[in-house]
Amino acid sequence: MIALDEDRIMLRDTAREFLTDKSPVSELRRLRDSRNEDGFSRELWGGMKDMGWTGILIDEDHGGSDFGHVGMALVCEEMGRTLAASPFLSTAVMAATAIGRGGSGEQKKKWLPAIAEAKAIIALAVDEGRKHAPEKTALKAELAGNAFTLNGEKTFVIDGHVADAIIVAARTAGEPGDKNGISLFLVDAKAPGISVERVITVDSRNSARIKFDNVNAVEALGETGKSFNLLENALNAGRAGVAAELLGIAGESFDRTVAYLKERKQFGKLIGSFQALQHRAAHLFGEIELLRSLVLAACVTLDKSPDAAGTAVSAAKYKACEVGRLAVSEAVQMFGGMGMTDEIDIGFFMKRARSTQELLGDAYFHADRFALSQKY
Amino acid sequence: MPLETFRRETREWLAQNCPPEMRKPSRGEPDICWGGRNWEFQSEDQKIWLERMAARGWTVPMWPKEYGGGGLSREEEKILREEMRAISARSPLESFGIWMLGPALLQFGSEAQKLEHLPKIARGEIRWCQGYSEPGAGSDLASLQTKAEDKGDHFLVNGQKIWTSYADKADWIFCLVRTDPAAPKHKGISFVLFDMATPGVTTKPILLISGKSPFCETFFDNVKVPKANLVGTLNDGWTIAKYLLTHERASIGGGLAIAGMRSLPAEAIKAIGRDESGRLADPFVREEVIRAEIDGRALLATIERYKAEAKAGQGVGAKSAILKYAGTELNKRRYEAFMTIGGSDALEWESERSEEGTLAREWLRTKANSIEGGTSEIMLGIVAKRILDLPEA
Numbered sequence A: 001m002i003a004l005d006e007d008r009i010m011l012r013d014t015a016r017e018f019l020t021d022k023s024p025v026s027e028l029r030r031l032r033d034s035r036n037e038d039g040f041s042r043e044l045w046g047g048m049k050d051m052g053w054t055g056i057l058i059d060e061d062h063g064g065s066d067f068g069h070v071g072m073a074l075v076c077e078e079m080g081r082t083l084a085a086s087p088f089l090s091t092a093v094m095a096a097t098a099i100g101r102g103g104s105g106e107q108k109k110k111w112l113p114a115i116a117e118a119k120a121i122i123a124l125a126v127d128e129g130r131k132h133a134p135e136k137t138a139l140k141a142e143l144a145g146n147a148f149t150l151n152g153e154k155t156f157v158i159d160g161h162v163a164d165a166i167i168v169a170a171r172t173a174g175e176p177g178d179k180n181g182i183s184l185f186l187v188d189a190k191a192p193g194i195s196v197e198r199v200i201t202v203d204s205r206n207s208a209r210i211k212f213d214n215v216n217a218v219e220a221l222g223e224t225g226k227s228f229n230l231l232e233n234a235l236n237a238g239r240a241g242v243a244a245e246l247l248g249i250a251g252e253s254f255d256r257t258v259a260y261l262k263e264r265k266q267f268g269k270l271i272g273s274f275q276a277l278q279h280r281a282a283h284l285f286g287e288i289e290l291l292r293s294l295v296l297a298a299c300v301t302l303d304k305s306p307d308a309a310g311t312a313v314s315a316a317k318y319k320a321c322e323v324g325r326l327a328v329s330e331a332v333q334m335f336g337g338m339g340m341t342d343e344i345d346i347g348f349f350m351k352r353a354r355s356t357q358e359l360l361g362d363a364y365f366h367a368d369r370f371a372l373s374q375k376y
Numbered sequence B: 001m002p003l004e005t006f007r008r009e010t011r012e013w014l015a016q017n018c019p020p021e022m023r024k025p026s027r028g029e030p031d032i033c034w035g036g037r038n039w040e041f042q043s044e045d046q047k048i049w050l051e052r053m054a055a056r057g058w059t060v061p062m063w064p065k066e067y068g069g070g071g072l073s074r075e076e077e078k079i080l081r082e083e084m085r086a087i088s089a090r091s092p093l094e095s096f097g098i099w100m101l102g103p104a105l106l107q108f109g110s111e112a113q114k115l116e117h118l119p120k121i122a123r124g125e126i127r128w129c130q131g132y133s134e135p136g137a138g139s140d141l142a143s144l145q146t147k148a149e150d151k152g153d154h155f156l157v158n159g160q161k162i163w164t165s166y167a168d169k170a171d172w173i174f175c176l177v178r179t180d181p182a183a184p185k186h187k188g189i190s191f192v193l194f195d196m197a198t199p200g201v202t203t204k205p206i207l208l209i210s211g212k213s214p215f216c217e218t219f220f221d222n223v224k225v226p227k228a229n230l231v232g233t234l235n236d237g238w239t240i241a242k243y244l245l246t247h248e249r250a251s252i253g254g255g256l257a258i259a260g261m262r263s264l265p266a267e268a269i270k271a272i273g274r275d276e277s278g279r280l281a282d283p284f285v286r287e288e289v290i291r292a293e294i295d296g297r298a299l300l301a302t303i304e305r306y307k308a309e310a311k312a313g314q315g316v317g318a319k320s321a322i323l324k325y326a327g328t329e330l331n332k333r334r335y336e337a338f339m340t341i342g343g344s345d346a347l348e349w350e351s352e353r354s355e356e357g358t359l360a361r362e363w364l365r366t367k368a369n370s371i372e373g374g375t376s377e378i379m380l381g382i383v384a385k386r387i388l389d390l391p392e393a
């Protein structure tokens, strides 16, 4: 285990400064209320590029800043604190990992600098049903000549509505449920046969349902039929990022709640002097501390040995779901009626916590995966 | 010495010096070596192991060498722990001296006190007990009434302590006494040390729900304590008391996190078995096990993170309260799970099969975890006030 060194502390502090300035929660509110077409600000995305975040998991040879997963998590945590909307998770975390680890030299040269320069938004299309289950991939890819033809449907594709390209998990062999026979294809989002439905979710963010109708796919990522591990690499980076985002959501709603406990008076006293609330707040603080350690441990493992990080990542995402849920529930409860209003931001945190719990596997998914990895 | 060399030499030394009996997994309490004047070693191997480790200062690896320690750095100590774990080597010595008094003396003791007491702790020659709680002063420890009157060259101590763990087995006591009854409650307390064999000290064991009596009522009737046995400044004992409690809490939380005596997944699989697909057969128990295992990891990772942060000069205060609270509540949950897994077998109290109700007694013992060393409610109160800065009621 590590303590954050000076570089990372600086990364965190500048991230906090940048995001509170450029993308406070009011920015998400503005995107929502103006029914913004993209659901995020392209100017902000450009700013993130200038900060080096788009290339955070990309090596310097391909134009990245290469801060590693610990750095990635610090940025995600700060994004959770201000609920900043951007294609960071899909593009800079998951797509960059899939291409960086599974792409040919050619593919890396083509795509990684494009990601780092914020010239390409790339979504990862995995889920097909209500729940995250990568090995259940059913979308068919059939070989026709020297290309594959994709047929099927994807859902909950983060940033699918604004993507320039899509990495699609498809089945080239076997049955849904088999890890073998899964392939990844990189397709142009405008390719004939692709239809994208933008889905606005409870947290005022976006995902997409995407139909693939005889879509021609020529560009495979990794070895056809054997890309499940590569997919897992990309997903694990994403899951760690989401866990870190939940850490930020929990931390920020907690801080706002504690501030309210020191400000709101009832019975002639600050409500923060009531022991019933003090102990619940203290318990929650402890839980957030435990979560922080698991997120850090997962990212240290991802940096060191990404192929062996599944257990640590699942432990972190599991705990993130549990602590995130507790933090926002306690926040709404301790804010009383105010907590239920759209006027204050607490509700935004509750909504985002719900969708990040679901994203890339909920607590049950990760509990189960953790147990499987420990052979029970 | 480069760390890799240290690791190699440690491994070799352990291989040659750790006796076979001391490499069998500890069953917890019955296998612990507490040391002390009247200690009866459970085996020759236990004795040899203590002597060999003490000779290297490795019963207290990070204490300075001049006080009987090993003088190891944090990194070296970690390597020693890892290498011991790798061969399942038992801890050679556990004691209140190591966990509590030692750190307090290192910080507040006079040179003479350090030289007098620390090496005996390190060698397991003197066993200490903790005289803090009184019948009227538990969570509100600072309201303690045991008084020590100044009689020129000595203090005269009168009063009663309670819940004094192993007082009947201990050789010496570190004790909180009131030396200024007129001062505000935190300001009139002093920290003194004395021999339990001093005339006027008596102990009376208390029977616990586990059927055991590890702790006592302790009575002081005109006990003479030499002035030289005052630690730190007169009437400023509360500072030392608190410092010591921090160590006690951190070691309770940390100790429980690594107390790998019983593995929840292993016992669950043994008792319940696996289904066709190889999974632990009961999905409800499986979920309990997973939750406890992940929280166990989280606790260990947090202890490690706090150590790393302390070394880098960062981090929040009052961490020991978080670790104590999280560790003890988790341990209670784990033992509820062990009892559920054991079913009616786990209820057996006197049978040979159950080794005289070992599990049931351990389960009952865990209930004290969130009471001893400051209750969970007190820990939460500390976090609320010291870290969150919430207003007084």
Ligand SMILES: Cc1cc2nc3c(=O)[nH]c(=O)nc-3n(C[C@H](O)[C@H](O)[C@H](O)COP(=O)(O)OP(=O)(O)OC[C@H]3O[C@@H](n4cnc5c(N)ncnc54)[C@H](O)[C@@H]3O)c2cc1C
Pocket (backbone or CB within 6 Å): B129, B130, B131, B132, B133, B134, B137, B138, B139, B140, B162, B163, B164, B165, B166, B215, B368, B371, B372, B373, B374, B375, B376, B377, B378, B381
């Ligand atoms: C196994 C074991 C070993 C021990 N060993 C030792 C030892 O070696 N030496 C020693 O000195 N002591 C020892 N103790 C004593 C221990 O430190 C005390 O039991 C503990 O501090 C609690 O005090 P109490 O028992 O008087 O409970 P009380 O203080 O009476 O507490 C009763 C209940 O009230 C709650 N409570 C009290 N104050 C508050 C508050 N302000 N807010 C909210 N809730 C509150 C408590 O949390 C608890 O739930 C030991 C105890 C146990 C169980």
